Amino acid sequence: MVGSATLWVWTKQRTMTQGGNGPSGESLTIEQAIANIQGSDLSLRVYAAWWLGRFRVSDPQAVDVLILALADEDDRTDAGGYPLRRNAARALGKLGDRRAVQPLMDSLQCSDFYVREAAAQSLEALGDATCAAVLIQLLKGEIPGTLPAPEQGDLAEPYDAILEALGSLGITDAIPLIKPFLTHSIERVKYAAARALYQLASSAGEAAQYGNILVKALDGDDLQLRRAALADLGAIGYLGAAGAIADTLAENSLKLIALKGVLEKQVQRSATDDDLSEGAVHVMELMDSLL
Amino acid sequence: MTNTMTNPNPSAADLIRAVEKANSAQSLVDAVRDLADARIESASSLLIEALGYNNPGAAVAAVDGLVALGDVVVPTLLEQIDGYNYGARAWAVRALASIGHPDALETLLHTLETDFSMSVRRAAARGLGMLRWQLLPETEIEPAQSKALATLLPMTDDSEWIVRYATVVGLQALAIAIPPDHPDWHRKIHDRLSQMQATDESLAVRTRVKQAQAIISQFIQEQSNQTDSSISPDWQSILDKVYRRKASERPLEEGDPRRFKSVVATMSSSTN
Incomplete structure (x- = not known):
């Protein structure tokens, strides 16, 4: 710090x-x-x-x-x-x-x-x-x-x-080339592969499977790697990670930036301008608790 | 926030020793977490010390422990806060904000106005809205809230999105805490939030503003015994409805909605 x-x-x-x-x-x-x-x-x-x-x-x-x-x-x-x-x-x-x-x-x-x-x-x-x-x-x-x-x-x-x-x-042609990197010896490279595959996935279920690789990384022993996974999850805005992001042992500032990414993705996705989605409200509750 | 386990725990000494002897980042996190969970009042100074270990995991655990101990740790936190490095100060302010004891008011005001660290300003902004005002003598509540409002409002222009976000959270709490016979205060908060919703460059901040407006609206709706089930995020429309209803109302029944009469009047005039 x-x-x-x-x-x-x-x-x-x-x-x-x-x-x-x-x-x-x-x-x-x-x-x-x-x-x-x-x-x-x-x-x-x-x-x-x-x-x-x-x-x-x-x-x-x-x-x-x-x-x-x-x-x-x-x-x-x-x-x-x-x-x-x-x-x-x-x-x-x-x-x-x-x-x-x-x-x-x-x-x-x-x-x-x-x-x-x-x-x-x-x-x-x-x-x-x-x-x-x-x-x-x-x-x-x-x-x-x-x-x-x-x-x-x-x-x-x-x-x-x-x-x-x-x-x-959004280069979906590259998916078969990216997958082998999920088992790369360097953790950050693994995370990058999971992050890319999340973004390229054709369904929410498939995306979640890759997002959860990053969620698991939030629980690792190395602070630098937890920080890296936080940044990746914020970049892709994976809603399923929100609770785990809030619980990660890392600086609140970094968790807040990651949750900001998740929140903004939720808001951009929702078609209506009127009501905040349940997901967005949940993310804000988590953010409030980290201030 | 309650001291449920103030009795000395037989293993307190062991828990303290474990923190002192921790020889890796992870073992320190675990030891501080165990100590925090035990809620041992006599260990509060060690928890405060752990805020400055430059180990975020340990600091998170220590803040949790201090917040669980509650008001008893406030004097020590206030006493030691100036000596902290910026990282520890952020955690200490965060603990003070979460405990919410109004003795922290001056520290939070000063911190919000002057601290160079955005994480410290962020914690102070949230904390200022959430103080347990009722712990103050009655005559001191209004001046204290007035100071909090005057210090929070300019922070809506802070250069950091997270400070503006936290300021919205603080203003939301303050809007709900301040007495209804301060229509000018409500109007200031309402107008500032509306302005942020229109102009803030951060989508996250604008989204939080929207949420704050919805929460304040809902609160006002409940307070004014408004039975209409549709919750509008727009303060103004709710207050208009209350006003219209009141105009044709028979003598008031339980839960006198006149409590919010002055607020309604202010809101109506402020946006006309």
């Missing part, structure tokens, strides 16, 4: 200074950020890419320079990673401009694990299913030259990001 507190204070300060300060302490404007990302100072370039996403600067010029940054060759880590490309890929997912779809699809073939992960997440956020074929290729390990996660050599691809994108984008 201390870690998240620090992060919170830090982001709050960024917001409060109306834009935040760069690594050398100066305030950024949109024009400066766009100029910096094309400049020669690598740390300013990386920061500007992050900044444009953080403050959702959807200015077409910002999108242009971020797309250019996806092909950057200047900023390399010792291990061969591309920090600027990572930040640019993350930012583009937040700007809602579909011009980024094709360049991000190209980034799925980048050797840097984190660039591929960010690209998959951003393609999911942009909601454009044209990337389905490349995502599937990546899932099958058919793209040559990709390096595994630097700290986790046995993780060849950012499977969780790929699986989540396939689920959110």
